[in-house]
Amino acid sequence: MPMSDWFLTTGSGSAAPARVFCFPYAGGDPRVYLGWQPHLGGDAEIVGMCPPGRGRRAAERSSSIEELIDGAAAAIAAETDRDARPIYLFGHSLGGLVAFEVARRLRGLPALRHLVASGISAPALLPSRRIRELAALQGRAFAEALRFFGGIPPEVLADQEVLDLLLPGLIAEFRMAVGYCYRAAAPLDVNVSLIVGRDDPHVGPDQLRPWRDECHTRPACHWADGDHFYFDPQPSAVVTLLRDLVRADQYVELI
Numbered sequence: 473m474p475m476s477d478w479f480l481t482t483g484s485g486s487a488a489p490a491r492v493f494c495f496p497y498a499g500g501d502p503r504v505y506l507g508w509q510p511h512l513g514g515d516a517e518i519v520g521m522c523p524p525g526r527g528r529r530a531a532e533r534s535s536s537i538e539e540l541i542d543g544a545a546a547a548i549a550a551e552t553d554r555d556a557r558p559i560y561l562f563g564h565s566l567g568g569l570v571a572f573e574v575a576r577r578l579r580g581l582p583a584l585r586h587l588v589a590s591g592i593s594a595p596a597l598l599p600s601r602r603i604r605e606l607a608a609l610q611g612r613a614f615a616e617a618l619r620f621f622g623g624i625p626p627e628v629l630a631d632q633e634v635l636d637l638l639l640p641g642l643i644a645e646f647r648m649a650v651g652y653c654y655r656a657a658a659p660l661d662v663n664v665s666l667i668v669g670r671d672d673p674h675v676g677p678d679q680l681r682p683w684r685d686e687c688h689t690r691p692a693c694h695w696a697d698g699d700h701f702y703f704d705p706q707p708s709a710v711v712t713l714l715r716d717l718v719r720a721d722q723y724v725e726l727i
Contacts, residue, residue: 485517495567
């Protein structure tokens with residue numbers, strides 16, 4: 473049975489005992505995560521989440537962040553019914569927020585083992601003032617303000633034709649993020665790990681502290697060398713964390 477259009481894999485991890493569903497950041501290509509598969513080897517299969525507006529779904533668009541979250545949660549739940557391997561959720565930046573809300577919607581799903589939120593403030597603090605201000609901008613002003621986060625190479629910023637192709641989708645995703653409305657709910661039962669670049673200008677200890685309120689068990693916080701996109705081009709910090717989490721769970725099951 474084929475996988476949903478929501479999912480991308482390399483196929484090389486299909487025999488692994490666990491899966492990691494990876495949610496992209498605003499404007500991010502979920503295929504980036506597929507490059508992590510060799511680092512995880514046979515420990516887990518990387519599954520890139522392909523939301524509307526990305527890759528082969530470029531012609532689609534979610535009307536709201538709630539619709540995006542609901543669709544992703546439903547797709548993972550259906551896929552888990554088909555394939556009951558343990559699952560882990562990973563998301564960076566906006567993807568981390570989406571992964572958190574998906575974890576909320578998957579409460580009680582036996583296969584769900586862990587949430588890893590990367591480069592994202594506690595949900596209760598979102599959307600931040602900077603994100604709201606950025607989402608109100610257009611064109612070159614938006615592109616220049618985006619320098620704060622990094623992720624857009626200088627040569628892209630200097631190429632107006634490329635920007636004209638890239639910016640509409642990016643602006644739409646930032647505006648969708650501004651539509652997020654945090655709602656208090658019972659803390660997550662699954663364990664949560666946080667990972668952030670030490671030089672991330674957007675997320676620091678003050679932004680991470682309220683994550684404690686979202687989890688039954690205090691979240692583990694990991695600091696990686698680098699800025700907001702600490703895993704580009706070297707993802708060793710995050711893939712090592714993912715591999716360790718999966719292996720620890722497998723060890724517990726064996727004993």
